Amino acid sequence: MTADQAWQLPPAAHRLLIAAPSLAAPEFFRTVVFLIEHDDTGTVGVIINRPSHTPVGHILPDWQDVMSDPAMVFNGGPVQRDGALGLGRLSSTADAGNGLRAVTGGLALVDLDGDVEQVSRGAQSLRVFAGHSGWGVGQLEDEIESGGWFVVAGGLDDVFSASPGTLWRSVLRRQPAPLSLLSTYPVDVGLN
Known part of the structure; x- marks a missing residue:
């Protein structure tokens, strides 16, 4: 990390990966990834700004009414x-259990085969993700070093945002300059 990248944090659980504008791979283009785990076995996270067009109820009918908006997969x-x-945001630390397995910082993994009523009583917010993002040991660090990702502070408000489609720009906007300036980066620079 150079002195002009002092804002760049090391990857860790509860941090966000923001795809750099140069990251053109379609599965990660302009994504924001919430890191659930980062340790000596690798990294696991979920893209938090890509709701599908599929309501949760089409796949998990009992869960539709307890999901956070937008209630899409x-x-x-x-x-x-x-x-x-x-994933769920715990109502309090005492609410772990009953289909909620606390991870850290108020985040819980949700047993989607569990009792919907019990889970919804213990969680303020709930979201369902199809698939996840994963990196082997050292792989994410290599991608960060090559400029593919920015690592910044994040939180559960980001994970359960009611406006996930605007997260890439809004998360960048709240960063210190010069990173905040990337929030206005055009999708296609050739059109400028």
Whole structure:
């Protein structure tokens, strides 16, 4: 990290990865990834700004009414897209259990085979992701070093945002300059 990149944080659980404008891979173009785990075995996160057009109720009918808006299945990433991952914001630390497995910082993994009423009593917010994003040991650090990702502070308000489609720009906007300036970066620079 150079002195002019002092804002760049190391990857860790509860931080956000913001795709750099130069990251053109379609599965990650202009994405914001919330890191659930980052340790000596690798990194797991979910894309939090890609709601699909599929209501949660089309896949998990009992869960539709307890989901946070927008109550759509989110594209969590390219790994295991045929699997569903549920995340919840715990109402309090005492609410872990009953279908909620606390991870850290008020975040819980949701047992989507569990009792919907019990889970919804213990969680303020709920979201379902199809697939997740994952990196092997050292892989994410290499992608960050090559300029593909920016690592910034994040939180559960980002994960459960009611306006996920605007997260890429809004998360960039709240960063210090010069990173905040990227929020106005055009989708296609050739059209400027």
